[in-house]
Amino acid sequence: MNIDIAVVGKIKEKYLAEGIMEYSKRLGRYCSLRILEVEDEKTPETMSYKEMEEAKRREGERLLSKIPDQALVIALSIDGKQLSSEELSEKISDLMVRGTSHIVFVIGGSLGLSDEILARSQMKLSFSRMTFPHQMMRMILLEQIYRAFRIIKNEPYHK
Template sequence: MEIRILTVGKIKEKYLNDGIAEYAKRLSRYCKLNFIQVPDEKTPDKASDALNRQIKETEGNRLLSHIREQDYVIALAIDGKMLDSVELSDLIARLGVQGKSSIVFVIGGSLGLSDAVLKRADYKLSFSRMTFPHQLMQMILLEQIYRGYRIMNHEPYHK
């Protein structure tokens, strides 16, 4: 299975890059993992709602340009469905059994995902009603995907 992590913006913090690299290394025995980062737009302080919409649309179009028709798209969205680790593991396993060979997890920028990206999503996933920095969310997502594969393969993992 190919898993792609599609995100807005680059991660600048070394500790996050180190954590992401560690989980990418761990996941390499379970799946083919790819990262795609699209540029983020500068968001001025106190931007108007119209400008914020325009920024989300621009970033959204960049994200959509990397999504193929055959991809199963899981958008990380605050209003998505909350799953526990076993349920996420079951979802990934079920998609594989259904013949989905490519899952794309999409993480938006500081303003979130555009309506067009959310419409394209096959599934909306929420980790919490709280907002997390999108850079940190990438590492949290990778840890949960890794945990999911450990669960799928009946391998021990700390609780």
């Protein structure tokens, strides 16, 4: 299974970078993982709605350029479907059984995801109705993918 995490922006905090590195290393046993970063747009506090939408569109274009045509896309979105860890593992397992070999999870920047990214995705996934920093969400997502593979393989960890 090939899994890509397409994200806006770079990780600045050392503790997040270390956590991301750790879960990336652990996932190496279960899948081929790539983290695909694109540049984020500057987002001053005084942006108009139109300027925010334009910034999201530009970030979305950069993200779309990283997504292979044949990949199944799961966009992280606050209005997406909420799953338990077990349900996420079932979803990934079901996709593998059905022949899906490439999943791209997409995490937007501070403004969220463009309409073009949401239209390209086959599923919208929400981790909570709360908002998390997009940089922290990268580590949380990797941990949950790792947990999902441990559940799929019936290995201890997820309890």
